[in-house]
Amino acid sequence: MKIKWLALLLIVLFSYNGYSQKIDWNVSIPEYISATSAKLSLNKDFVKKGTASLQWQWFSPSVLTVDNPSLLQKAVGTRKGGLTMWVYNDEPVNAALRISFVAADGSIPYWFDYHLGFSGWRACWISFENMQGDHKSKELVRWTMTTPENLKTGTLLIDRVEFPAKGVHHQATPDYQTPLNNTKLSRTLWHWARLYEWEHYEYDLPLASVGSSQRQDIELLSRRLTDQVAPETGKGNATRALSIAEKASIHRVDGKITGAPLVSNDELNKNAGEIGLSDLETMLFGFAGDWYYNKNKESKQAFFDVFEYAMQQGFAFGSGLGTNHHYGYQIRDIYKAAWMMRDLLKEETPLNKNIRRTLAYWSGLAETRIPYQYGRDELLDSWNTLLTAKVISALIQPDMRDQVRSMKALSRWVSGSLGFTPGTIGGIKVDGTTFHHGGLYPAYSIGAFATIGKYLELTNHTEFTISDDAARNVKLALQTMRNYCNLKDWGLGIAGRHPFDGSISNDAVQTFALLADRGDLTGSGNKIDEELAADYLRLNRTSSPYKRKFEQAGIKAASSPQGFFVYNYGALGIHRFGNWMVTLKGYNTDVWCSEIYTKDNRYGRYQSYGSVQILASGRPVNSFASGFVEDGWDWNRVPGTTTIHLPLEKLENPLPGTLMERSEENFSGASSLEGKQGVFVFKLKEKDRENFTPGFVARKSVFCFENRLVCLGSNISNNNKEYPTETTLFQLALKRNSEPILLGSDTIVGLPIEKTISEKSSVLLSDTKGNYYRIAAGQDLRILRQKQKSRDNKQKSETEGKFVTAYLNHGVSPDNAEYEYMVLVQPTPDQAKEIASEEGLPYQILRKDHYAHIVKDIPSGTVGYVMFETLDNIKDDYLLASDAETLILLRPTDKKTLVMSICDPNLNLEEKTYTTAKPSRPLIKSILLKGKWKNVSDNDEVVIKQENGNTRLTATCIDGRPVEFKLIAQ
16 A cells, blocks of 8 residues: 555655746756756745745757656647746847747647747746647656857846746737737726737827917926825825735845736635736825825835836836736836935936836826827726826826826827727716616726716816717717616616626716816706706715705705606616615526626526616615515525525536526517606526526516506416426515515415415515515415525525515426516505506506517507517507517607507627627618608607508607607608
């Protein structure tokens, strides 16, 4: 037995030293590494990992060879396989290493040049697929690095060499060392990785003399910027900075600065004493603040030493750190630190020049040298993390002419970036929704809005403010967020991977005030945009300078938004009256359902399965007071959804990474009429993946008339024989066991209680928040009042809470099941009493089947049509025929007049990818109306033709927007 263990140990050791995918020389140089015309040794002073780097000192053109076929063949056979390493160059030279991988037949199927125009450490992360060569052979036997022919001598250090078992990061960053890196992507490089590209842009604006008004504006910007990032009331504290700096052991060797390895988060090992960008940020901000506020000369010197160390480690002009993705979140305070040190940084020294170049490079300021390029993605991240950094990089330049040109270009770029963006790329959409990660994402929007607000705070009433068109787009985006939040909270359906904590931040609320203060955008000519100011006063309940200013101008807080709002870039309908809001959410081929990460929103699969969530409680209204609490939450039972009730382990993301599920069905979204009434549709079809049920289908609709919601479902079918299918009416947290619900005339309190109601007549039920549910006869209604155990969406830790739940049970493996119920949102006692009897029913179901859901609202006379399939012989007072997948709303205003809307919520995007810049394409919808009608509205999106005594309407639908018009009988 001992001999077997010894043999196993020898195999492990041999595998590690000779065939590991990492090359280690902390103790000695592996025998399979050699070099011609050179001396190889270990360097313990300048190290990027462990205790030593490989020092390669050559005396004439030299070739360093790694002769390890097993290592190389395993690497080239790895999916996305490639090389990651770091190189230290003492002096920059205009030359390049030729890095080659040699096959057994002597060919070089993979090679690239690594440029040496730098000093200090630089990364080299490149996959085999991004290298040059014919890529024909995978029988690699040697890896060589050849020095430039025009250099007779030189020294390089090599360290942190690895052929990653999981492949090279998909966001490996092109830089001045490997400019051709990662150019074979199917989509544009992430904006984090485009710094090298942008640095090659040249200003199309001239460097001109500075006028007196421009000088005044720049000086005003500088004062405002100081108030933002370094107010007089601030206090400097270098305690944490000193602690990190001591651990980093920053010191000099022969005049060159060195210290602990500084690397990106994707290879950071803090247990090994390594430093990340967040640590660098903490050091620079701490030392700058201590100098700025306390005039500590040691901190002043420490700031410059740390920045020099950072550039030597690779946070420098022209570097990519291997992969720099999402670095913007880790460096924002570096720029605040630089602004506190601005007077010293403007001094013309070589170090200061390098620091300023580094700051400008990593801020992405070079992108603004030319106008914003339409179709550029990931704008919310850019605004949120790097917009203020760009301003600081512009204003920190010593020459005011450079400052003016940079700010003019930046203002132009910001204005352009605030235009409507196409497809699913980031930015503002024509319906006012804001996109990130290919979808409507309020959690990312608030940070972006806040930073846009900071930019307005700096530039309002100067030459450098955003354009009027851009300001109008921001106003639309802000008011769209206002519409889908109550008061500040948004619903689960649009929470992304952040369930239960979605709310407009105070900084985003401040942007309402800052944009209002920029000036009127309605054409009134007022100095204040009164609509935005009123919204600000509604959202901000505390004292503030802008609150006082707006109130002194006679502006009053706005009322809650009212009516029905269509946001089909999110397959979203928002219905509001009084002080309540209903969020209606689906998903389709272009709109994802929910964002599920490995450690975020693990159980959020059902967020958009036709959810109907009411926010109506609290002072002000909020999610918590409305009953939505994570502790104990049953993730299977989102209100309004039709779901298969799964154990949490089967509900969890089946993929190893992110799941942002899109459907194979197009028909999900909303439409409205006169901004008051609305209809929502969700056509469900689950995909075939682990723990999903590919045979699970349903056709769902919600018709919204004032405070009346008519909820219909048909064709609910699946072949899951293990778990039941349900439609949830509500699931609400209980603050007290005594919180009552009403079932008919009975009051139900306490817990645990479990009831099954299957009546031949309709059932009237209330929730704990004052909403009533009328469930049509013959349905299997279940009511639960219980203590529930669940799991946290991040760490899977067990949670517990008390809830009351009502749902319709469709049983196991339903076949064409259906449902019908009406919700009265916050009714008066008289309204609740009226629907208790059949005579008081305020709606009529005209059709509910595979082909269509059609509902008439009796009080208003409005008829809503959800046309799932093409129908030619509709027996209806108005409609004779309709195309499939069409939403129609109509209301007679008198015997001869109709107001009407037609909508296809499908965005009809050409590319079905993670994100696409392809725009929404038009869809033509045709319906046939009884009788002869004439269009009297100014709407060229609908064409009318007479057809055998009836009227053919042809509407052009685009961007999921309803086409609304008015007809008069002829």
